Amino acid sequence: MFIPAIVGQGTSEQQDKWLGRAERAEIVGTYAQTEMGHGTFLRGLETTATYDPASQEFVLHSPTITATKWWPGGLGKTCNYAVVMAQLYTQGQNYGPHPFVVQLRDEYTHRSLLGVMLGEIGPRLGLKANDNGFLRFDHYRIPRMNMLMKHSQVLEDGTYVRPLHSKLSYGTMVQIRVGIVNDAWQNLGRAVTIATRYSAVRHQSEMAPGVTASLEKGNVELLPELHSLSSGLKAMSAEDATLGIEICRLACGGHGYLASSGLPRLYANTTCCITYEGENTVLWLQAHIRYFICKTFVESVESLDASEGVRSVLQSLCRLYLIYYINLKQGEFLRYGALTSKNLAFLEKEMCELLAVLRPRAVSLVDAFDMPDALLNSTLGSWDGNVYQRLFDEALKSPLNKTDVPDAYYKYLRPLMKSNL
Incomplete structure (x- = not known):
């Protein structure tokens, strides 16, 4: 979401400054919105960005433990920049969550910068290759122009310039949720392909083209409907794909439990969709998506x-x-x-x-x-249907098969078996 956020929320000057570098991977970024205590409830975010007109800087701060940014992919050890969503304070007023481009690590040493605390959140059900991280700020200062100002601005004296529409910042979220819909159907498609191909071998008793482009021109007439549809589609596709993949895994019998079947990985990577980028319980409230899909x-x-x-x-x-x-x-x-x-x-x-x-x-x-x-x-899902040879070949690759007798036998099992309990 780092690049889409800059494209959707940044001015042309800000895009010139960061977009090229990000696309060339000179900098690696993430999108830090979700907090330990606040996910879908965007208005409840606790991270603050307070403008200091004397230095023309924003002061980013995490006032509580629940204000800790939590979950962004690549945040813990990989990224050196982030688009951070924080409550904007200027001239003594809170103007709600706004996006800020924030450097987190030194570009040469990769050390976290003073006032920035970074780490990895630990093992998860799926997405194991992702470096999901946490982030805290201790009165960390960034330049005024690091606030993405395509839709709203803070002037040098601290004056706040409102956007044409208060919901324009939702554009990036809508785009990403549509992407999740695409990911979900592809994962379900893979699971269905695997299960269907295996069953043939095993015998036994952009919703509307150009819609988001209108947002670039400040046309927000379709935004409420687009937001509702993207929310509902995200919830429905995530849930349908998760349930569908599990049905496919169970349909493959015992072999569906094997990691080599590909189905456990698909399930773990898809069920995450139910909670990230909007928790489904909340998104389902958007009142009619199954009807929309059927129609x-x-x-x-x-x-x-x-x-x-x-x-x-x-x-x-x-x-x-x-x-x-x-x-x-x-x-x-x-x-x-x-x-x-x-x-x-x-x-x-x-x-x-x-x-x-x-x-x-x-x-x-x-x-x-x-x-x-x-x-x-x-x-199980290979095109040629050669299931059983592939299963056997994959089993031979297990590290436990490198030796006939594992070291653990001599170290633990043999002494136990030979002792007089």
Whole structure:
């Protein structure tokens, strides 16, 4: 989010100063918004940025333990810069959270700067390759021009210039949430590809193009709807993908527990989406996203310019999606009288018929995702279906197989077995 924040919130001069350096990786940045005590509740952020007109600097400070920035990727040991969200104070008034570009480490020694405390937050369920960190400030000073001032400004004397619209700073968050939607479907697509390909081997009993561009021109008419949709889509895609990946993992039986299947990694990396960049419980409050998805799915299939064969398969998939979620939430349809028990029985029968029609096409459908083996990184989901040889070859790579008798046998097990307990 470091580069999108500078693009979306910085003036042209500020973009000239930092954007090129960031894109060339001369500096490495992150986006520090979430705090130990405050996630989705943006207005509750505790980190302060107080303007000092005498020195024309902002003084960044973490007044409490809960003000500690917590979770940003790359923050702990990797990044030397961050876009920090902090409560802006000037001329004795609080103007709410604003973004600031903050140098955290020396560009040559990589040591954290005086007044900056950095660290890594420890092991997590997933995202193990990420350097998720914490950050605290002790009256740390930055130049006035380090406040990103595309939409609002603080003048040299401390006068605050309001933005055209108070919600313009949400643009970056909307963009990132849409990115999470994309990540979620791709992870679910990988899981479905792995599980479907394995099942064929194993036998046993931009929502609207150009919308965000209008924000650049100060047109905020669509922002409330865009914010609502991005919030709901993020919540729904994260939850659907997490549940869907777990279904795929369980469908692969015992082998779905193996790390080499690729499914545990996909699950761990996707379930994180439920809480980061907006906790789903809060985002679900944005009142109608499943309806939006169903409506969009139907309209897209009906207007699709494709062969009859492709159209027929997509219509079946669309119908299956609609019936599946009606069946899943049948209590609500019954409670409000939208459907009767007879209707639901008919839909369940149709769902079974649709599954029978789609089953022979399942492998072809996941092949259409065009995900290469290197991307899937799965012994179960390889394109050639050579599952069992790959499982065995992967098992041989275990460090425990480097020797026939492990050192631990001589050090611990043998003395225990030979002792007279």
